[in-house]
Amino acid sequence: xxxxxxEVKSNLKSLxxxxxxxxxxxxxxxxxxxxxxxxPEMLKMLDAMPPAMLDALNMRAFNLTTLSGFxxxxxxxxxxxxxxxxxxxxxxxxSKEERDKTVEFSLVLPVSRNRVITAKALAxxxxxxxxxxxxxxxxxxxxxxxxxxxxxxxFLKLEMQAMFAIELIFLAIGLLLGCAMKRYKLxxxxxxxxxxxxxxxxxxxxMQEKLSFLKYFTPxxxxxxxxxxxxxxxxxxxxxxxxGIILVCxxxxxxxxxxxxxxx
Amino acid sequence: MNINIFRHEFRSRLKSVVIWSVAxxxxxxxxxxxxxxxxADAKLMNEALAxxxxxxxxxxxxxxxxxxxxxxFYGFIFLFxxxxxxxxxxxxxxxxxxxxxNEMTADFLLSKPVSRAQVLTSKLLxxxxxxxxxxxxxxxxxxVAINLFRNGNDYESSTLIKVLLSIIIFQLFFLxxxxxxxxxxxxxxxxxxxxxxxxxxxxxxxxxxxxxxDVKLEYITPFKHLDPTYIVQNGAYNMPLVLINxxxxxxxxxxxxxxxxxxxxxxxx
Numbered sequence: 001x002x003x004x005x006x007e008v009k010s011n012l013k014s015l016x017x018x019x020x021x022x023x024x025x026x027x028x029x030x031x032x033x034x035x036x037x038x039x040p041e042m043l044k045m046l047d048a049m050p051p052a053m054l055d056a057l058n059m060r061a062f063n064l065t066t067l068s069g070f071x072x073x074x075x076x077x078x079x080x081x082x083x084x085x086x087x088x089x090x091x092x093x094x095s096k097e098e099r100d101k102t103v104e105f106s107l108v109l110p111v112s113r114n115r116v117i118t119a120k121a122l123a124x125x126x127x128x129x130x131x132x133x134x135x136x137x138x139x140x141x142x143x144x145x146x147x148x149x150x151x152x153x154x155f156l157k158l159e160m161q162a163m164f165a166i167e168l169i170f171l172a173i174g175l176l177l178g179c180a181m182k183r184y185k186l187x188x189x190x191x192x193x194x195x196x197x198x199x200x201x202x203x204x205x206x207m208q209e210k211l212s213f214l215k216y217f218t219p220x221x222x223x224x225x226x227x228x229x230x231x232x233x234x235x236x237x238x239x240x241x242x243x244g245i246i247l248v249c250x251x252x253x254x255x256x257x258x259x260x261x262x263x264x
Numbered sequence: 265m266n267i268n269i270f271r272h273e274f275r276s277r278l279k280s281v282v283i284w285s286v287a288x289x290x291x292x293x294x295x296x297x298x299x300x301x302x303x304a305d306a307k308l309m310n311e312a313l314a315x316x317x318x319x320x321x322x323x324x325x326x327x328x329x330x331x332x333x334x335x336x337f338y339g340f341i342f343l344f345x346x347x348x349x350x351x352x353x354x355x356x357x358x359x360x361x362x363x364x365x366n367e368m369t370a371d372f373l374l375s376k377p378v379s380r381a382q383v384l385t386s387k388l389l390x391x392x393x394x395x396x397x398x399x400x401x402x403x404x405x406x407x408v409a410i411n412l413f414r415n416g417n418d419y420e421s422s423t424l425i426k427v428l429l430s431i432i433i434f435q436l437f438f439l440x441x442x443x444x445x446x447x448x449x450x451x452x453x454x455x456x457x458x459x460x461x462x463x464x465x466x467x468x469x470x471x472x473x474x475x476x477x478d479v480k481l482e483y484i485t486p487f488k489h490l491d492p493t494y495i496v497q498n499g500a501y502n503m504p505l506v507l508i509n510x511x512x513x514x515x516x517x518x519x520x521x522x523x524x525x526x527x528x529x530x531x532x533x
Contacts, residue, residue: 014457021465029472077468084464088457099366099454188456192351193287195460200291200344208298 003106003116007123011089015127018085019134025077026135030142033070067148068155071139072225075159078135079166079220080199086128086167087191090174093120095184098263107262117257121175121250128167136160155229162223162234165242169219170195172249179257216241266378266386273390277356281394284352285401288345292402295341296409299334303417306332334410334419335427339492342427345402346434346487347467352398353435354459356391357442360384361524362452371531380525388439395435403428423499430490430501437486437509438462440516447523483508 094117097103106116139156174191181187202220205212215221222238331337361384364370373383406428410419442462446452470487489509494502 017461021461025468025472032472077471080464080468084460088460092454092457096454188454192456192460196287196348196351200295203344204295204298207302210301211298 001119003111003119004123007093007120008126011123011127014089015130018081018131022078022081022131022135023138025081026074026138026142029070029074033067067143067146067152068229071152071156071159072229075162075223075225075228076220078159078163079223082128082131082135082163082167083170083195083198083219085131086124086169086171087174087195088188089124089127090171090176091178091187091191093117093124093175094178094257095181095187098184103262113258113260114254117175117179117254121171121253124171124175125168128164128171132160132164132167135163154232158228158232158234159225162228165223165234165239166219169242169245172246172253176249176253176256179253179260182261182263184263219245265389266382269373269378269383269386270390270393273387274393277390277394280352280355281397284348285398288348288398288402289405291344291348292341292405293409293412295344296338296413299337299413300415303332303337303415306337334414334417335423335496336493338406338410338419338424339427339496342492343487346431346490346492347463349395349398349402349431349435350438350463350466350486351459353395353438354442354462355455356394357439358446358452358458358462359455360387360391360439360443360446362446362455365451365529366453368532370529374529381521384521384524388443391439392436395439396432399431399435402431420499423496426499426501427492427495430492430495430506433506433509433513434486434490437489437513440513440520443520444516444523447520447527 097106107113136156143152170191173194174187177187177190177194181190198218199220201214201218205214205218205221219242222242223234227235331340364373374380406424410424442459445458445462452458466485466487469485470491483505486509489502489505491502
């Protein structure tokens, strides 16, 4: 419990900074959305197009004149921010003790290593939850004046769940890296490498039919805003893959951390 | 300029330079290898898109996307190259002098008979040398990738050179801004979150202004100052924005010297 509280406290500043950034981003975006909201000319144009074509071009999801379409575009950035924040928190948990030379201190406490890592992981989990809740709350406040319908609220809820799932995946990966990397500096840079690679893979997999198999390897594509809007739920296969990644990473992290030789 | 500091800094970064260069080469070649198949599709897409009303294309930010030409496609990839370069350069910038305080080597370094200005200059030049090395790798791999996969399509090599020349301005911006931020805060515990924040932050702001077609945000992000799509389309830099970029870099550089010469560097206790 003490470790948990200590971690929550020491992560508070970083959480506040990230929340500030995402709140700012939502406000700026909503301010710009006002230029597109229910532009009658645009709506007329969209109505005139055959629905099949709209679906083919993914324009339902990315129709900027509606709030849902607008949030469909925003989702990519939510996912990206959540992934970076979670990966940083996860990889920093273990490695910062060695960097700040406090690891001998925390490991001579009468607490098993399993409990240390559990407390730390829970603290980071709290961070992730708060981060999503703040994103959600700021969104709700920012869009208030557009009086969205129930369907949008459902979509927003789904999007936030998807963002949380992405965060969890990267948190687990970051945690594993923090435990597995012998030198503390490597944990952060490997996390950066994984974020960049998966992000680039998510882009390239949409561009080329032949490379679309890559979508199984990048969490950014597990939850596609277009699909979320059309199906009203997350794809169960991808949820399954996500759960698998999280469990494997967590198990690996516990296993490795228990046998870890300290780098002092 | 002190040759010993320079050499030490350069050597300690060499591994990171090699990793970034290999990653960038891989990125460029891999992304460009889908160009031959993609350009044919893109031509069909362009024809289909041309039938849409311009206002609609603008709303879905499709009007600038000409991915069927060599340079149009290269400009699209170059954005991701820029993202990597931004992370690398801000990594070096944030870590340039703050790493000494983190690793308790600051008092060792500063007790040497070398002025602080000299320390900073040697470190900056070493970082610049490392960035230039990466820069050269990007030049070479871009030319190689384009000539391997252009599939007989022609391109304007002077425009490509202009795009590639923008790299050094871009790198210096992140190096200097990272450096000045590291001097403004009390202590940088870990470089990565800062550099990711700076690089991805400017990247997302740039993507935003692309979607929403608002010009105000353009002024704050280097991704927009040196927008490859703009350079490819116009065959020239967006001069006012480039000037803003250079001025910010110079101010950050001057401020870093000013702050570092006066910085209270805590000794190991």
